[in-house]
Amino acid sequence: MTKQSSLFPQDYDAFLNQLKEQIRCAQVSAATALNREAILLYWQLGKEILERQEREGWGTKVVERLAKDLRREFPDVQGFSARNLKYMRAFAEAYPNVEIVQQLLHKLPWGHLIRLLDSLKNPDERIWYAQQAIENGWSRTVLAYQIESGLHKRLGGAITNFDFTLPKPQSDLAKDLIKDPYNFSFLTLGKDAQERDLENALVNHIRDFLLELGMGFAFMGSQYPITVDGKEYRLDLLFYHVRLRCYVVLELKMVEFEPEFSGKLNFYVSAIDDLLRHEDDQPTIGIILCKSKRKTTVEYALRNLSTPIAVSTHQLPDQLRQNLPSSEQLEMEIDTKLSKIASQTSEDEEN
Known part of the structure; x- marks a missing residue:
């Protein structure tokens, strides 16, 4: 008995898919024009x-x-x-x-x-x-x-050495894609949270995290293992950026930036360049996300490094709340304004 599928040309499925794609494109064009x-x-x-x-x-x-x-x-x-x-x-x-x-x-x-x-x-x-x-x-x-x-206000605000370590226009594009600070208001962390807690929370909220990182970041893994001279090292977070066409190593810190952070990340970036980077890829980039940073300290730490590294900061929910006025401050401000209004009203009545 002849199967029904044998009645159709061998390239029927490909032809059908082609027509579907043409129809979808026409629908998009019509919607755009409308x-x-x-x-x-x-x-x-x-x-x-x-x-x-x-x-x-x-x-x-x-x-x-x-x-x-x-x-x-x-x-x-x-x-x-x-x-x-x-x-x-x-x-x-x-x-x-x-x-x-x-x-x-x-x-x-x-x-x-x-x-x-x-x-x-x-x-x-x-x-x-x-x-x-x-x-x-x-x-x-x-x-x-x-x-x-x-x-x-946040895009392009990180301190980097990209001008000296990346060719143009790659350096300009990379600088424009990195923010400072990164807003992690979607997280819920305790006051005593450590770096691993932050890492786990970001992975658990990977959709929100990728949205905050921006378009083009593809998540490769957390605690990503690499082996150098028979010893295993683990990167906090590893990404690939499809627009920059390069790997991005991201290290998390819950403290203020210290110069030794850049040396460790320089090691990781160099290793990824040798172990994972394809010949068609651009140089790997490293990003240090810390609680705070001092501009001159960061610039000195990055000045003579040959690998592209950026230093930025993160804002957690408790930091965001600290930036908002307290209820006591609001009450004092309201009382001050009311006093000024009352004083102005008295002056007007006297005049």
Whole structure:
């Protein structure tokens, strides 16, 4: 009896997969084009409303009436609520030049653009986060997290010797990818936590950890074993960065940076270069994450090393809380402000 599969050409499965891929690409292209047209429409509507308000003094009631009329005329089209119309107006006001919308912002979903409007006042910061969201494919939740954690202030802040140990543009790219500090607010650690506790917690929260490290880091393992001269050594954390095309050795410290840390990491980086690095890989990079650091001490420790090493800091939940004002400090600040208000009120009454 002839099997049913024999009735089909041998390359049928490959042909079917090819068609599926073409259909998916067409769906993505259609969705992208649809989003572009929607964003441009929102900008145009916002611009029209803004101009009418400035020219004719339109108020909130007119916008609410406009929303009702548009929803009645287009019942199957979402996005015409009064709240959304106000966002369209804010969108057009924030980006008066349509070219930035046509060239960049139309690549983001409307929800991302609303998040940028709500969270950031500086136009340059909005554009920076928009570019990062597009390049890295951030969801709205990830975008919100990166804004709240002040990513733009932390990228490129580590102290490194990359300018002397890596060729350009590899050195610039590597510097721009490393943060200072790293925000580990997603962890729960006791006051007496040791380095191994931090390592285990990061591995247990590897998804959040990789998000904080940034795009391109592939986790290779913790306590990664290497053997040199018959003796086994274990690296805290080992990664491979797909964009830099190199291994990244990460050492964790729960104390302030000490010069001997760089010597040990230099040993590990050199060993990974010899034991794991492929001829097509770029030089291995080492990162020391410590509780704190002193700039001159770090610079001296890295100055004459031939391996690329960066020194950065981490912020754990207890450190983040320490940076926030205490309830007593808040109460004192409130009392001071109330006293100033009362004093000013008395002066006004006397005048």
